[in-house]
Amino acid sequence: MTASSMEELVSLCKRRGFIFQSNDIYGGIKGLYDYGPMGVELKNNLKQAWWKSMVYERDDIEGLDASILSAPVVLKQSGHEDTFTDPLVDCKNCKSRWRADQLIKNTCPECKSDNLTEPRPFNLMFKTAIGPVDDGSSFAYLRPETCQQIFTNFKNIIDSTSRTVPFGIAQIGKAFRNEITPRNFIFRVREFEQMELEFFVKPGSDEEWHKYWVDKRIDWWESQGVNKGNLHAVEVDKIELSHYSKATVDIMYEFPHGKEELEGIANRTDFDLGSHTKNQKDFNINSDVKKNEHSTTKLGVQNLEEKTSYIPYVIEPSAGVDRGLLAILNEAYTVETLDKANTRTVLKLKPHLSPIKAAVIPLKKNNEQIVAKAKAIKNELQNLGMGRVILENSGNIGKNYRRHDEIGTPICITVDFETLDDDSVTIRDRDTMNQERVSSKDLNQFYQKYFH
Ligand code: GAP
Numbered sequence: 001m002t003a004s005s006m007e008e009l010v011s012l013c014k015r016r017g018f019i020f021q022s023n024d025i026y027g028g029i030k031g032l033y034d035y036g037p038m039g040v041e042l043k044n045n046l047k048q049a050w051w052k053s054m055v056y057e058r059d060d061i062e063g064l065d066a067s068i069l070s071a072p073v074v075l076k077q078s079g080h081e082d083t084f085t086d087p088l089v090d091c092k093n094c095k096s097r098w099r100a101d102q103l104i105k106n107t108c109p110e111c112k113s114d115n116l117t118e119p120r121p122f123n124l125m126f127k128t129a130i131g132p133v134d135d136g137s138s139f140a141y142l143r144p145e146t147c148q149q150i151f152t153n154f155k156n157i158i159d160s161t162s163r164t165v166p167f168g169i170a171q172i173g174k175a176f177r178n179e180i181t182p183r184n185f186i187f188r189v190r191e192f193e194q195m196e197l198e199f200f201v202k203p204g205s206d207e208e209w210h211k212y213w214v215d216k217r218i219d220w221w222e223s224q225g226v227n228k229g230n231l232h233a234v235e236v237d238k239i240e241l242s243h244y245s246k247a248t249v250d251i252m253y254e255f256p257h258g259k260e261e262l263e264g265i266a267n268r269t270d271f272d273l274g275s276h277t278k279n280q281k282d283f284n285i286n287s288d289v290k291k292n293e294h295s296t297t298k299l300g301v302q303n304l305e306e307k308t309s310y311i312p313y314v315i316e317p318s319a320g321v322d323r324g325l326l327a328i329l330n331e332a333y334t335v336e337t338l339d340k341a342n343t344r345t346v347l348k349l350k351p352h353l354s355p356i357k358a359a360v361i362p363l364k365k366n367n368e369q370i371v372a373k374a375k376a377i378k379n380e381l382q383n384l385g386m387g388r389v390i391l392e393n394s395g396n397i398g399k400n401y402r403r404h405d406e407i408g409t410p411i412c413i414t415v416d417f418e419t420l421d422d423d424s425v426t427i428r429d430r431d432t433m434n435q436e437r438v439s440s441k442d443l444n445q446f447y448q449k450y451f452h
Helices: 006-015 037-056 072-077 148-152 154-161 206-223 271-276 321-332 368-382 397-407 417-422 440-449
Strands: 019-021 033-035 061-064 085-090 097-099 120-123 126-129 139-142 167-176 191-201 231-235 247-255 258-269 301-303 308-310 313-320 333-337 343-347 358-362 389-391 411-415 424-429 435-439
Touching (some): 006 019, 037 191, 037 206, 037 321, 061 154, 072 148, 072 271, 148 167, 206 231, 206 247, 206 258, 358 397, 368 417, 368 440, 435 440
Antiparallel strands (some): 085 120, 167 191, 191 313, 258 313, 301 308
């Protein structure tokens, strides 16, 4: 099941501490959101699942965590200074600003006037001053995508790991874009996170690898609980391709507001390493790169059979963490009818993504023995390292179940008077609501099964 509207998700996210409007108490800033106690856990779990599948479960990918502030020359060479723009129009009537390509019938969405300026390019990159003097001479960009520092670190990583092509470099981190019209909750924001892999391959094998990564990525989203029927691989039209791309497949997802891009998988050819390399003329670069007079490093690799060097091609699966989280919340959101008068809202998250893995509930909050036993169970499960386990020692049991259904906790464990007699606890399953009595000594095994 999915949510019937974005409002349902926004409301749950605020009510249960997943996502809040940033700077809320001062009126907020458009396009910025904060992740609350549940949101930060869900986000970390999603990023960890991606990292695990990219770095730990493969033997051909290394990780990186590079700086967010980028030297202007990097984004000059990458083409962002010249081309990373959206067409901006002003409404002369109400003075609002819009993205020209998102207007319907060329009218202002605010006041419906058609008295608009001609579209002009608006660069989406944020700038900030570097050093103590803000005179415009020394500045950096907040990176608009995470991948550029993967390219600038290419040689460092090859030299320090002895990797040979094909291999990849993975990175998760913040990216910033001064979106003209941020909208649809966390779908289009100004500060967001990306999970990007740059996979370096031999020219000629690029199309095969491109297809490989499209299939892999769809399977991965499915393994995170996204119904395959709601995912669509769409080939981007040639005229809409980014300046670096020979071919891009967008994985589109049916978000509550419509079918839109969740992840893009691009064949970036030799554009990136070709743009950042020293001595470009020493290589047979196929793409249309900007002349480079600043780089200090050659970014080619050896073709051992032919005793030549070449610039590898890049296949890039680039996913948005925030969009992924929105898709996963939407997929998990379920409203069930319990009886004629009652429904329950439950987040049927895959257990590895659940913000809280188990809630341990002492049935009598003022009974020292029961509370001590509940604490001991909490600590024991916590030490298994599967994620956050919580001691739920406020509110009644009905309210506790309701809250944990809504935040997607796979199991609630109740400690009661019987526990003191026979060392057993009651386990309630989130999805079936079935309750079963389990001996404390079997609890670890029972609990761990949820995460495999
Ligand atoms: N390095 C390639 C690149 O950045 P992109 O299609 O511009 O490609 C990749 O971005 C992914 O980043 C998108 O599929 C989307 O999930 C996410 N993304 C891009 N802009 C975003 C925004 N303003 N808000 C939230 N997510 C965004």
